[in-house]
Amino acid sequence: MDFARAQAYLYSFADYERKDRFTYDTRTWNLVAFRKFLDELGAPDGAFFIAHVAGTNGKGAAAAALAALLTAGGKKVGLYTSPHLATIRERARVDGAMIPEAAFARLTGKLKKLQEKSHHGAGGGYRTTFELLTALALLHFAEKGAEWAVLEVGLGGRLDATNVVEPELCIFTRIALDHEGVLGEGLDAVAREKAGILKPGVTAFSVQQDPVARSVLEARAAEVGTEVAFLDEGGLDGLGLDDERRVLWNGGPLALRGDFQRWNLSLALAAFKSLAGRFGLPADENIFKHGLAGLRWPGRFEVVGEKPSVILDGGHNPAALAAIFDEIRRLPAERRFLVLGVSANKDLSGMCALVGSFDRIFLTRAPNPRAAPVEALAALLPPERTEAIPGGPAEALKRALEESRPGDLILVAGSLYVAGEVKARAAELGLDDSLETWVAP
Numbered sequence: 001m002d003f004a005r006a007q008a009y010l011y012s013f014a015d016y017e018r019k020d021r022f023t024y025d026t027r028t029w030n031l032v033a034f035r036k037f038l039d040e041l042g043a044p045d046g047a048f049f050i051a052h053v054a055g056t057n058g059k060g061a062a063a064a065a066l067a068a069l070l071t072a073g074g075k076k077v078g079l080y081t082s083p084h085l086a087t088i089r090e091r092a093r094v095d096g097a098m099i100p101e102a103a104f105a106r107l108t109g110k111l112k113k114l115q116e117k118s119h120h121g122a123g124g125g126y127r128t129t130f131e132l133l134t135a136l137a138l139l140h141f142a143e144k145g146a147e148w149a150v151l152e153v154g155l156g157g158r159l160d161a162t163n164v165v166e167p168e169l170c171i172f173t174r175i176a177l178d179h180e181g182v183l184g185e186g187l188d189a190v191a192r193e194k195a196g197i198l199k200p201g202v203t204a205f206s207v208q209q210d211p212v213a214r215s216v217l218e219a220r221a222a223e224v225g226t227e228v229a230f231l232d233e234g235g236l237d238g239l240g241l242d243d244e245r246r247v248l249w250n251g252g253p254l255a256l257r258g259d260f261q262r263w264n265l266s267l268a269l270a271a272f273k274s275l276a277g278r279f280g281l282p283a284d285e286n287i288f289k290h291g292l293a294g295l296r297w298p299g300r301f302e303v304v305g306e307k308p309s310v311i312l313d314g315g316h317n318p319a320a321l322a323a324i325f326d327e328i329r330r331l332p333a334e335r336r337f338l339v340l341g342v343s344a345n346k347d348l349s350g351m352c353a354l355v356g357s358f359d360r361i362f363l364t365r366a367p368n369p370r371a372a373p374v375e376a377l378a379a380l381l382p383p384e385r386t387e388a389i390p391g392g393p394a395e396a397l398k399r400a401l402e403e404s405r406p407g408d409l410i411l412v413a414g415s416l417y418v419a420g421e422v423k424a425r426a427a428e429l430g431l432d433d434s435l436e437t438w439v440a441p
Contacts, residue, residue: 055173065268072291078141158196176319314416333409364396
């Protein structure tokens, strides 16, 4: 099996990242069955310590920051995130390096052999694409001798495939309204699903939350017998912002940008300090500096071009768009353009209501079955500033670039799939196509 066939095999199963409608219950999201599947693979998650990351926005960046800090502390660390931008290999990294194509194909073959032997043939049984990718990542981490793994929840938390593990620590990034059609209506319902990763006696940290989300986390923590430590402004000590919105660590600029990333980094630092105290890891200023200095998180407030400035951000709900739009308003620019594409199952009116500060809006449709038609977005936006562009996100960005001047700013936002399509074609657009996150010292 080669890499292309491996991808095709994994995508032959139920892929909830690309489905509009599906049943969200313990029958279709069967964690008991998935735990059994992992045990038949030798329980690879038992080979390393685990940190589990849930939330609505910022999970990937916080997970990558914690992984980078653990690596700087001398540990071999796996990082599992989703979805990917340009290649499925991004989802499983060890010390920052993506899983090689050959390892991906070989491990998929191992999963295929067990699936066909024990679970009713290829494409059958109860497996899903995300479950198989989770199993593949855990196998890869174990093979590479990882001592720690940082796992990002895919959807919700309670029924997510990553929730079969026994973590040493749980962390929560900002919880906001998203996936309400699956997780339930209202912030309390969404928060309850996120809180489902809490385990008895397992340390948990969270950024500041809306009072509704906070009360849900606190109630669930009390129910299972643990506590959640919520960061306050004091947790931001040492973390500032410069005029370009780059996060500063003790005055030195980092690659991550925006106040929301400042909070994500503070969460990772708090989590790392807790683990350092429990596991005897070095936790001095040098470790923090080396862990954060080279950290990048592609597709999230990422500057990929200059003159004009081109920024990618995968924010895909009203809270995430409000955060990146606020950051964009703080940056100097002659004019601000927006390339926007959104999934159809999102709050389209809530997202479109936020675009008032942009001089021009170029609408696109991501290469995803769930993508909203540009006509649906255009109906919610001022026609005099809006143009629908056929052909996909890269073509929409090309159109924005054609109309831009060196002093302008172009933001590509609304969907990780839109950001990912631009990232995959960045080289032909003369933009930064790097997918690097962090590099082991």
